[in-house]
Amino acid sequence: VRDARILPVTQVSANQLGMFDTIVMSGNNFGLVSNRKRARWLLRRFYRMTTERGRILAESTDPCATDDPIQLAYMASNRARGRMSGQFRHRERYRNLKGPWFDWLFVSRNEMRDIVAGTGWVVREFIDEPKGAQYVGVIEKELPWRLVEG
Template sequence: MDPHEDAYGQSIRDYHEHGTGFEIIERDDGHIAPSRGPAMYFGDYDDWGTDEQTALGHLRESVLDVGCGAGRHTLYAKQQGHEVAGIDVSPGAVAVSRDRGLDRVEQCDVSDVDEAFDSDAFETVLMLGVNFGLVGTGETAPTVLSALATVTTPDGWILAQSRDPHDTDEPQYQEYHAFNRDRGRLPGALRIRARYKTYATPWFDYLLVSPTEMDRVLAETDWARTETWQGEGGLYTAMLEKEK
């Protein structure tokens, strides 16, 4: 990756090293807004929503953290005595995670996870921090979830957080949902990039779904939603298990 394409990684690297940083999210309809900022990627257990906290009570054996960022969930799992590994596409995020004490962190896209790790390597996969979105689109989700099925044991599960995109009355979001429907995409399908100072990531797809929409996405995969914990502001975390 070109260093100037790692806006996300550079912002959390600066926050890690200097305590400052910001992140701007640009959407493909021209909407631009600041994110909550890199501080959230360093939050401790007490800072997380009840849905994430409840889900983390279901960690088992070896754990893979998808989109690990600065390593907040991976570090928690390690502190609970689990063998852990993390992946992130951002070289800056990987560097920060390693600096914070995580040895097994790889720069890897989730769709390539079955090339980076052995089959049946993990009992638990984390897609927290709304990282179910890393499946990309409804069309790419089966490929991503198939790769995760390969690296998990037959009884392994995914703890996946998403946000119900319909839980809003903001016109800027409702109009974007309509824009997506008009072009044949799920309402919560985002096409975005992150910006920081002179850095900008390539455009990428990120998917927000309601629980019912998650079930429709999972229908073409080996996974099914078996339990759901509700959070605040439309957030929820689901347990996904392989269908027998």
């Protein structure tokens, strides 16, 4: 590795990092978007820092693909408070160290499509993990020539 940078996802920019062909958000890292509003803001920012054929590979887990009563109750509580079902409060801890609380967003395929709509991107396909509720959304720039190609 010649050039590694550590910075919050909200500070990622073309000025700091240059242009990309592909942004990879593996390991459920689509969750870094935190919530619908921030996700749409970040997607617009990612649009400006990707090439004309830019794409995002965004991994998430469908939060509704569970029958765990504790998770279902948590998601119902989120919705009652105006949050997305899969918006989880999270905190990293290691031994006696702990980080700040933050939101991590898990979305269904339909929620990912809804979030992406109107940001200049479109979900082209979903690649499902062999087991479980995880999947990767292949998100591409919504360009006129792509619309006619199919």
